[in-house]
Amino acid sequence: MEQRIERIKKQLHSQSYKLTPQREATVRVLLEHEEDHLSAEDVYLLVKEKAPEIGLATVYRTLELLNELEVVDKINFGDGVSRYDLRQEGAAHFHHHLVCMECGAVDEIQEDLLGDVEKIVENGWNFKIKDHRLTFHGVCHRCQGKVEKKKKDSEKEMNKVN
Numbered sequence: 001m002e003q004r005i006e007r008i009k010k011q012l013h014s015q016s017y018k019l020t021p022q023r024e025a026t027v028r029v030l031l032e033h034e035e036d037h038l039s040a041e042d043v044y045l046l047v048k049e050k051a052p053e054i055g056l057a058t059v060y061r062t063l064e065l066l067n068e069l070e071v072v073d074k075i076n077f078g079d080g081v082s083r084y085d086l087r088q089e090g091a092a093h094f095h096h097h098l099v100c101m102e103c104g105a106v107d108e109i110q111e112d113l114l115g116d117v118e119k120i121v122e123n124g125w126n127f128k129i130k131d132h133r134l135t136f137h138g139v140c141h142r143c144q145g146k147v148e149k150k151k152k153d154s155e156k157e158m159n160k161v162n
Helices: 002-014 021-032 040-050 056-068 115-125 141-161
Strands: 072-076 082-086 096-100 106-109 135-138
Touching: 002 021, 021 040, 021 056, 021 082, 040 056, 040 082, 056 072, 056 082
Parallel strands: 096 135
Antiparallel strands: 072 082, 096 106
């Protein structure tokens, strides 16, 4: 974690920003919860445990700065809540997500699946792609059995009524 913080510090310095204690506390929370997709409020509550003096506005500004510098990606899964996801170091593009419509779980796909699509778009429409985001909405492997059971139970109930 310390090496990653040092690299983020260098990235900030290269753009004439400092890694203030408040920014560092925010980065640490993001690193500690890298698998989660935290909202600004989630980050704030976790940062507040480490740095009680920090304000919500400071956390928002820090997250927006980290987004501008491509340290994090700001994402929305269609629920109206912006979430922040650390960008994988050295990644040319943002990673993809699988959002379960049953339980709300969010799984990640690290592989870049759109290389060929990008080439087609760039060549066919003379459009220079800087990044892309892909989110699949469906039913995760954890819920698929539950959904099938609900469907069968519902069919049984319908048969009893008829």
